[in-house]
Amino acid sequence: MAWLLGIPEWLLYLTLGLAAAVENVFPPVPADVMVLVGGVVAGAGPADASGLFLVVWLGNVGSALAIYWVGLHYGPRFFEGRLGRALLDPRQIHALARAYARYGFPIIFFSRFLPVFRPVVPAFAGVSRLGFWGTALPVALASAAWYGLLVYLGAAAGANWRAILSFFSQLGGYLSIVAAVLVAALAWLWWRTRAQKEGTGGA
Numbered sequence: 001m002a003w004l005l006g007i008p009e010w011l012l013y014l015t016l017g018l019a020a021a022v023e024n025v026f027p028p029v030p031a032d033v034m035v036l037v038g039g040v041v042a043g044a045g046p047a048d049a050s051g052l053f054l055v056v057w058l059g060n061v062g063s064a065l066a067i068y069w070v071g072l073h074y075g076p077r078f079f080e081g082r083l084g085r086a087l088l089d090p091r092q093i094h095a096l097a098r099a100y101a102r103y104g105f106p107i108i109f110f111s112r113f114l115p116v117f118r119p120v121v122p123a124f125a126g127v128s129r130l131g132f133w134g135t136a137l138p139v140a141l142a143s144a145a146w147y148g149l150l151v152y153l154g155a156a157a158g159a160n161w162r163a164i165l166s167f168f169s170q171l172g173g174y175l176s177i178v179a180a181v182l183v184a185a186l187a188w189l190w191w192r193t194r195a196q197k198e199g200t201g202g203a
Contacts, residue, residue: 004037009047012038017055020147021063024119031060035147036168039154040161053151060143061136064112064122068135071126079127092193093127100128105138112142114179115172 004012016031016038023031035056042049078084079093088096100107108125111117125135150168157164 004034004041012041012047013052013055016052017059019059020056021059024060024063024067024122027115027118031056032146032150032168032172033165035150036154036165037161039151040157041154042151043155043158049151049155053148056147056151057140057143060147061140064118064139064143065132065136067119068122068126068132068139071123072129073126075123075127076129088190089194092190095193096124097128100125100130104128104130104134108135109138109142112139113146113175114182115176116179116183 004015007015016035019029019031019034023029035052038047038052038056039049041047042052079088079090104125108121111121122135122139153164154161
C-alpha cells in the first residue's frame with residue numbers, strides 16, 4: 001500500500017472513495033488498509049483528513065444503500081422464483097423480516113464491522129422491506145465510526161504507521177474468524193429450519 005503515499009491528492013480521494021464503495025460488493029478489496037494509509041498521507045500534510053473521511057464515508061454509505069435498493073426492488077421477486085426458494089423458503093423470509101423489524105438497527109450496525117456481512121446485510125434489509133431510514137441510519141453511523149477511526153489513527157500515527165497497519169491487519173483476521181463463526185451458526189439455523197419444514201411436511 002506504500003504506493004498510496006506518492007499519488008496526487010485528487011487521485012488519493014478518488015481511489016479511496018471507490019475502494020470503500022467497491023468493498024460492499026467485493027469484500028476482498030482491502031479498503032480498510034487503504035483508508036488507514038490515506039490517513040497517514042493526510043497526517044503528513046498532502047491531503048486533508050476531514051475531506052478524505054467525507055469521501056470515503058459517502059462512497060461506503062452510498063454503495064451500501066444502493067445494495068439495499070436492489071434488495072428492496074428485486075429481492076422479493078427473486079425469492080419467489082425457484083432458485084430463491086431453494087435458498088430461502090417463504091417461512092424463512094418471514095422469519096428474517098421479523099428479525100429485521102425487531103433488531104434491524106443492531107444487526108445492520110454491527111455487521112458493518114464484519115467481513116462478508118457488509119454486502120449481505122443491507123441487501124436482506126431491502127428484501128425484508130425495512131424502511132429507508134431504519135437502514136440508512138445504522139449504516140451511516142457504523143461507517144462514520146469505523147472510517148473515522150481509521151483516518152484519525154492513520155493521521156496521528158506519524159512514523160508508527162506500519163505498527164498500526166500491522167495491528168489492523170491482525171484485527172481484520174480476528175474479525176474474519178468472528179464472521180466465519182456467525183456464518184456457521186446461520187448455516188446451522190438455515191438447515192434446522194429446513195429440516196423442521198420437511199418433518200412437518202412428512203407428518
